[in-house]
Amino acid sequence: MNGFIYPNEAETAWGLLIVLYPYITGLVAGAFVVSSLYHAFGIEKLRPLARFSLLTALAFVLIAPVPLLAHLGRPERAFEIFITPNFRSAMAGFGYILLFYTGLLVVETWLAFRRDIVRRSEAATGLRRAFYSALTLGSRDVSERALRLDAKVIRVLAIVGIPSAFLLHGYVGFLFGSIKANPWWSTPLMPIIFLISAIVSGVALLIVLYIVATALRRQPLNHSSVAELAKWLLLFLLVDLTLEGLEVLSMAYENEEGWAIVSQLLTQKLAVSFFGIQILLGAILPIVVLGGLALTDRLGQRVRTTLSLGTALLVLVGIFAMRWNVVIGGQLFSKSLRGFKSFAPPLTGNESVVEALIILSLPFFLLALFAVLLPPWEKEAALEGAGVPEPTVTIPIPSRLVGPRAR
Amino acid sequence: MGITRRSFLRRAAVVLAGVAAAGAGWSYLKGLAQSANEAPDQAASLPSAPVQQRTPQPHHWAFVVDTTKCIGCGKCVAACKEENNVPEDPHFNRTWVERYVIDEQGEAYVDSPDAGVHGFESWPVNSKYQNIQVVKSFFVSKLCNQCENPPCVQVCPVGATYKTEDGVILVNRSRCIGCRYCIQACPYGARFLDPNLRVADKCTWCYHRISKGMDPACVEVCPVGARMFGDPADPDSAVAKALRENRISVLKPNLGTRPQVFYIGLDQEVR
Ligand code: SF4
Ligand code: SF4
Numbered sequence: 001m002n003g004f005i006y007p008n009e010a011e012t013a014w015g016l017l018i019v020l021y022p023y024i025t026g027l028v029a030g031a032f033v034v035s036s037l038y039h040a041f042g043i044e045k046l047r048p049l050a051r052f053s054l055l056t057a058l059a060f061v062l063i064a065p066v067p068l069l070a071h072l073g074r075p076e077r078a079f080e081i082f083i084t085p086n087f088r089s090a091m092a093g094f095g096y097i098l099l100f101y102t103g104l105l106v107v108e109t110w111l112a113f114r115r116d117i118v119r120r121s122e123a124a125t126g127l128r129r130a131f132y133s134a135l136t137l138g139s140r141d142v143s144e145r146a147l148r149l150d151a152k153v154i155r156v157l158a159i160v161g162i163p164s165a166f167l168l169h170g171y172v173g174f175l176f177g178s179i180k181a182n183p184w185w186s187t188p189l190m191p192i193i194f195l196i197s198a199i200v201s202g203v204a205l206l207i208v209l210y211i212v213a214t215a216l217r218r219q220p221l222n223h224s225s226v227a228e229l230a231k232w233l234l235l236f237l238l239v240d241l242t243l244e245g246l247e248v249l250s251m252a253y254e255n256e257e258g259w260a261i262v263s264q265l266l267t268q269k270l271a272v273s274f275f276g277i278q279i280l281l282g283a284i285l286p287i288v289v290l291g292g293l294a295l296t297d298r299l300g301q302r303v304r305t306t307l308s309l310g311t312a313l314l315v316l317v318g319i320f321a322m323r324w325n326v327v328i329g330g331q332l333f334s335k336s337l338r339g340f341k342s343f344a345p346p347l348t349g350n351e352s353v354v355e356a357l358i359i360l361s362l363p364f365f366l367l368a369l370f371a372v373l374l375p376p377w378e379k380e381a382a383l384e385g386a387g388v389p390e391p392t393v394t395i396p397i398p399s400r401l402v403g404p405r406a407r
Numbered sequence: 408m409g410i411t412r413r414s415f416l417r418r419a420a421v422v423l424a425g426v427a428a429a430g431a432g433w434s435y436l437k438g439l440a441q442s443a444n445e446a447p448d449q450a451a452s453l454p455s456a457p458v459q460q461r462t463p464q465p466h467h468w469a470f471v472v473d474t475t476k477c478i479g480c481g482k483c484v485a486a487c488k489e490e491n492n493v494p495e496d497p498h499f500n501r502t503w504v505e506r507y508v509i510d511e512q513g514e515a516y517v518d519s520p521d522a523g524v525h526g527f528e529s530w531p532v533n534s535k536y537q538n539i540q541v542v543k544s545f546f547v548s549k550l551c552n553q554c555e556n557p558p559c560v561q562v563c564p565v566g567a568t569y570k571t572e573d574g575v576i577l578v579n580r581s582r583c584i585g586c587r588y589c590i591q592a593c594p595y596g597a598r599f600l601d602p603n604l605r606v607a608d609k610c611t612w613c614y615h616r617i618s619k620g621m622d623p624a625c626v627e628v629c630p631v632g633a634r635m636f637g638d639p640a641d642p643d644s645a646v647a648k649a650l651r652e653n654r655i656s657v658l659k660p661n662l663g664t665r666p667q668v669f670y671i672g673l674d675q676e677v678r
Contacts, residue, residue, distance in 0.1 A: 003517075004505075004513075004517035004518060004519070005596075006503075006519075006549075006595070006596025007497060007498060007500050007503045007521075007522040008498065008499065008500055008503075008590075008597070008598065008599040009596050010498040011600070013587040013590045013591060013597065013600065014587060036629055050468055071586075072584050072585050072586055073583070073584065073585015073600055073604075073605030073606055073607075074583065074584050074585045074588070074606060077512065077565075077582070077583075077584045078584060080540075080565040080582060081565055081584065082582055083565050084563060084565050084566055084568035084582070085564065085565065086563055086564060088561050088563065089562050089563055089564040089566075089588070090562075090585065091562065091564035091588050092564040092565070094564070114517075120589070126472075137502075179557065179562075179591055179592055180594070180662055180663075181558060181589065181591065181592055181593060181594035181662065193409055220634065230454075253657075256540045257661075265533055334596070335594055335595070336517070336596070336678045337678055338517055338678070380452075
């Protein structure tokens with residue numbers, strides 16, 4: 001501690017788990033957007049990933065409340081947020097939004113995999129058969145007509161899901177952006193910054209997961225899908241960096257009472273995690289690499305994919321740093337604007353590094369489980385279905401949505 | 408297809424209802440398991456005899472701090488800890504005393520060792536500023552401002568933090584989920600998470616005392632009358648007089664919280 005902090009501020013109210021929470025919801029929103037790029041907008045190059053990104057979003061959304069619950073002083077009362085919500089609170093809507101969004105993801109996933117569920121229930125015996133039969137919820141019609149209807153509903157959900165994903169994550173930004181007591185949080189740009197960075201992190205995560213999963217399955221990689229994701233990553237990164245720059249620039253230019261301490265926060269306390277990791281390694285360097293890839297077509301596919309993988313990993317670290325810089329950074333200075341304290345999460349125990357790592361690994365396990373239960377890769381799913389007549393279902397896309405990308 | 412869709416919806420409804428019921432049952436059971444000795448509400452929670460009549464009086468309370476009188480003895484902090492069972496740990500306080508020392512260059516030095524509970528007389532607290540050319544120095548005691556427009560009430564997701572009809576902000580301890588959003592939202596550092604009950608806590612202006620016509624503990628023990636409490640609507644009260652006869656200000660007026668703790672002789676350095 002240096003300078004003066006209010007005596008009650010010695011304890012950091014929101015720790016590592018609250019850093020994790022926007023990180024995870026961000027990945028959900030981003031993964032969903034990737035799946036919707038195909039399901040809603042028909043971007044064919046992303047088709048191989050569409051089902052997998054849906055499962056990714058589902059796996060992460062199911063874990064999203066865990067860090068929050070683990071952080072509450074009285075987790076056993078968490079349900080109060082549904083029973084006695086105070087709607088003037090930005091936090092009160094959280095439960096409902098998350099519930100709605102989870103429901104939407106469950107339904108969309110179920111529809112997207114319904115044919116496979118029916119197939120597996122028919123092919124399997126015993127317990128396995130019972131399991132998949134239950135999963136069909138009695139809906140066994142996989143005629144071409146039925147599947148076409150499914151595809152339509154999926155498309156509607158994929159479209160409805162986009163504003164919902166935006167709501168989910170923009171809202172997380174609002175939780176921070178609406179706290180006028182904190183000059184580092186209080187900016188109307190916060191929701192939109194959270195939203196764009198969410199998409200950035202989700203796209204990066206899918207690049208990594210897709211490459212790793214394909215390697216694990218020893219399947220040939222679809223390089224053009226990776227290249228497509230890399231393009232989207234570049235686009236969203238550019239918007240993200242612009243917004244973050246704008247935020248700091250306007251704070252500095254307005255130079256209000258709080259800027260004196262916020263500027264010290266950035267240049268001293270957060271110098272490494274903000275300028276070094278979030279901005280330089282997490283945004284500028286990836287933009288340079290991805291921008292270079294977009295401008296030249298000289299490099300071979302493997303090199304391009306490797307570079308995309310490297311940048312995606314950097315971006316994932318950079319976005320984590322961004323969450324840290326907001327959540328922890330905003331608590332490192334006193335609201336008396338007179339001093340700083342330091343914060344390092346404990347290694348073990350409550351709100352510790354170990355706890356955070358465990359929680360962060362949960363969605364990956366869940367995803368692995370999902371991938372066993374439901375075939376995320378269309379081609380393999382199709383092989384499974386040998387014998388069952390293969391209806392060719394293409395998603396009807398209104399012509400106005402079909403840009404040059406969907407060729 | 409219509410049939411399957413319908414049956415799907417029916418099943419989905421059953422599943423959702425099941426999940427909701429399980430959740431409600433779980434939270435109910437946990438509620439039962441809560442410690443029985445736990446005080447349900449700050450309003451009735453305190454060690455003195457339970458408040459018999461809790462119908463709010465037709466009052467609108469106010470608090471006045473005269474910083475020109477405060478001698479930094481810290482008695483108020485000690486009295487508050489005792490009266491309200493506030494943890495001994497100096498990082499948890501419902502009230503505290505800050506010392507301001509301003510040097511020739513106009514540089515302000517601020518501290519509040521152990522929240523001021525032991526005063527500022529002992530070494531090394533006392534000798535800390537020996538190498539500085541002190542121009543002026545003073546003490547400022549702090550407490551919850553019972554804001555007219557309280558951000559802590561606004562952000563509480565479950566309505567555990569609320570405003571009484573006589574203008575005091577309280578925490579219902581049996582409702583608080585310990586999310587700490589209010590701690591972030593309070594611009595004055597007035598709140599903390601009670602380390603034992605794991606719920607939010609802060610100054611209540613000794614609600615259990617004032618609703619029986621007594622003064623808050625800190626007001627009662629202050630040897631120099633630097634803390635005053637009462638209803639400004641009563642022209643004979645100390646607060647009415649203090650508000651009438653002095654130029655007063657509040658902390659961080661720019662945030663629009665409209666504090667009901669009014670300061671006499673506040674320096675621009677105080678935030
Ligand atoms: S001072 Fe803080 S805790 Fe007290 S009413 Fe105002 S915002 Fe709430
Ligand atoms: S910590 Fe308790 S009183 Fe504070 S906002 Fe959360 S639920 Fe409300």
